[in-house]
Amino acid sequence: MVEALIFDVFGTCVDWRSSVAREVATVLPEVDAEAFARAWRAEYDPAMARIREGARGYVPLEDLHLENLDSVARVFGVRVPDRDALNAAWERLDPWPDVIRGLKALKRLAIIAPCSNGSIALMTRLARYGGLPWDCILGADIARDYKPRPEVYLASCAALRLAPDRVMMVAAHNDDLFAARAVGLKTAFVPRPTEHGPGQSRDLCAESDWDIVAADFKDLSRRVAALQG
Amino acid sequence: MVEALIFDVFGTCVDWRSSVAREVATVLPEVDAEAFARAWRAEYDPAMARIREGARGYVPLEDLHLENLDSVARVFGVRVPDRDALNAAWERLDPWPDVIRGLKALKRLAIIAPCSNGSIALMTRLARYGGLPWDCILGADIARDYKPRPEVYLASCAALRLAPDRVMMVAAHNDDLFAARAVGLKTAFVPRPTEHGPGQSRDLCAESDWDIVAADFKDLSRRVAALQG
Incomplete structure (x- = not known):
């Protein structure tokens, strides 16, 4: 039972993939939004792994998403105008x-x-x-x-x-x-x-x-x- | 904002008062159900106080309610047939x-x-x-x-x-x-x-x-x- x-x-x-890509496309029209969304998500598991392994204390996912956004933006060579606003894409x-x-x-x-x-x-x-x-x-x-x-x-x-x-x-x-x-x-x-x-x-x-x-x-x-x- | x-x-x-009294009346027809419900609730704050003061570790309220039910049943001189079932009155x-x-x-x-x-x-x-x-x-x-x-x-x-x-x-x-x-x-x-x-x-x-x-x-x-x- x-x-x-x-x-x-x-x-x-x-x-998550098409929803995040939609918001990326609006804010960063110069990048491949689908590729950016997938790259952002690809950072998810490695970021949590450090916490699971005890190398870092618990940090809520919003903070990991924001750190990962910064890494991915660097790789794509773009500046995100409002990082918090784009990070909130994960709420939509x-x-x-x-x-x-x-x-x-x-x-x-x-x-x-x-x-x-x-x-x-x-x-x-x-x-x-x-x-x-x-x-x-x-x-x-x-x-x-x-x-x-x-x-x-x-x-x-x-x-x-x-x-x-x-x-x-x-x-x-x-x-x-x-x-x-x-x-x-x-x-x-x-x-x-x-x-x-x-x-x-x-x-x-x-x-x-x-x-x-x-x-x-x-x-x-x-x-x-x-x-x- | x-x-x-x-x-x-x-x-x-x-x-809580009439809802708990209703269930007490069904299970313990021999007691004054309103008085029993109020007495049960009166144990609530003292039970939490020990935890707030650090004299006891955190215990969820269901467990405090069950302990308090036992005290109140003693005071009223009754035996509760199914303690867990009556304790679940707080969920209804x-x-x-x-x-x-x-x-x-x-x-x-x-x-x-x-x-x-x-x-x-x-x-x-x-x-x-x-x-x-x-x-x-x-x-x-x-x-x-x-x-x-x-x-x-x-x-x-x-x-x-x-x-x-x-x-x-x-x-x-x-x-x-x-x-x-x-x-x-x-x-x-x-x-x-x-x-x-x-x-x-x-x-x-x-x-x-x-x-x-x-x-x-x-x-x-x-x-x-x-x-x-």
Whole structure:
């Protein structure tokens, strides 16, 4: 019996690539906006890795995004007129078309919350922008660490006072699910084959026997309902 | 300019007294349910005081409620058949009649979140029960301390990455507002003159020049809108 569903957000719920590229195109018309957005995102994991490894204390994702924006702007040889304004592009990411309706259906079945590496502030603003109907915000800020560290999944379950096997992690990324399953959570995979663009080569399909493999959030809500009887 | 409104919940948003009494009456028909509910609530502040003073580490409110239920049951000389089930009465508190509509209007103007001594788990379940449309859950769990300790208000502002003067604390309790104002938050008072029953003697009106004094949440939403121009 699943009492809560917790979600990866960037890529799984929202299309960061075209949303960020759209804002880059407005502010920096001289660059390839898609390439800039992808390069910005490519700095994401290395920046968190230092914190996960303990080489740096916890810093919320907004601050990492801003540092990464500076690096990417240097590589592209551009000056960003208003760094904070462009950084806030990560608060204005469009949900994939199936997400809002799917989350509303899932919310009738269980608690729904993001378990993202985005901060409470970022996830709150993103939810208001896109209409994501979360019950609460969990994830990195709660644990003061970054996925896929086990603490992030466990702190999210603990914040709901639920045993991990009553909580299902939903993600479009197999690595996220391997990490969640390793600490006892249930798992659901939803593919997002264009997250990284038309040439995407990873996470095109489920790489393990996840508890649920769904086509989209509507299908996910049907399968969760079936699981709960 | 107020960017977020954070709310006391027990008493300010929900009527804990009649809601808890209703469940006590069902489970313990032999006791005076109103008196039992009030006695249970009377243990609340002393239990938190030990944690605020550092005599005990942070313990979520559900656990304090359960300990307090045991004390009160002893005083009333009754055995509670299912302690956890009755303790969950705190997850099923009815909102005051003006609250849901008022919060929906306020949500269009600013971020709205509880800044309660209830845990994330408790606030999440209470929101689902009553339909409280929070953007996120802040308060005691974020700070791992209890109001009126300044850390709870400041951690809630920090979680939203807002300076305290961009955040307004809403409460039916003057003490809560004095504590919030002391660390720089804006303040709004909404009276709940029957929170403790017909003979209530405190918090019947505003005891200072709070930034807003409103009749109810509908009036609050009009006043916040006027403040924001």
